[in-house]
Amino acid sequence: MTSTASGTDTSLRSLRDRPFELLKELEKRSRTVAANSVAEAEKGQEWVGVAFRMGGETFLVAREETREVLGYPAVVTRIPGAKSWVKGLAQCAWGAHADAGFAAIPWERRDHLGSQYAHRGGQSPDIPAGLMVDEVLGFRRFAEIGIQCGRAADGDPLR
Amino acid sequence: MRKAKEMKPDLIFMDIVMPGVNGYQATRMLINDPETSLIPIIMVTTKGQETTGFWGLRQGAVDYLVKPVSAQALVEKAQAALAT
Numbered sequence: 568m569t570s571t572a573s574g575t576d577t578s579l580r581s582l583r584d585r586p587f588e589l590l591k592e593l594e595k596r597s598r599t600v601a602a603n604s605v606a607e608a609e610k611g612q613e614w615v616g617v618a619f620r621m622g623g624e625t626f627l628v629a630r631e632e633t634r635e636v637l638g639y640p641a642v643v644t645r646i647p648g649a650k651s652w653v654k655g656l657a658q659c660a661w662g663a664h665a666d667a668g669f670a671a672i673p674w675e676r677r678d679h680l681g682s683q684y685a686h687r688g689g690q691s692p693d694i695p696a697g698l699m700v701d702e703v704l705g706f707r708r709f710a711e712i713g714i715q716c717g718r719a720a721d722g723d724p725l726r
Numbered sequence: 727m728r729k730a731k732e733m734k735p736d737l738i739f740m741d742i743v744m745p746g747v748n749g750y751q752a753t754r755m756l757i758n759d760p761e762t763s764l765i766p767i768i769m770v771t772t773k774g775q776e777t778t779g780f781w782g783l784r785q786g787a788v789d790y791l792v793k794p795v796s797a798q799a800l801v802e803k804a805q806a807a808l809a810t
Contacts, residue, residue, distance in 0.1 A: 584805075586805065589805065590801050636794050702772075703772060703793065704772055705772040
């Protein structure tokens, strides 16, 4: 749940007819909530990951390793001489980055998979790379004490 | 719930998957509580779970958003919810 209060007195209702200011205020409050959530997670209370599906498998990546999740970019510029699994360069909120596919999944197959796209940053501050996935399932939260490696008996790693 | 009562926010974006209670339960609790019943709630679902938005509306949410959320959709839905 994202509440709108963030320690400021700005009322969202007062910004209703000013969409840009409303968007800026929503972003500011979202960042505050996210920062507080990370601080809680760092205290060891919970571990939060972003779940996604790719090639029929379900994966989790730590939230702090995920810079952004966005739809597949409308414009992607091919990179001459790049590996076939590198889709190209795209523009996103924090600058141009390489859209890297997942080497284990053939490009021909990924073309007709889902269109969602998980954008992972942090591998290199100089060469941020995105990872194209079939579907982003959202956040999954685990109590620190409850984290176990491996799959559940039914094979679902998210349970 | 406690924060919603303390802060009386203008608007709540409600995720479905949360620790403790899920987004549906939290929405029902807020809608049924006189202190928070007038706060508009927008459910936030992931792609492939569009039906969860429908169920969110059944719990009393005013609208829903599907992640990843575009800035335009976010503002439009927020504006509409704040007008209620």
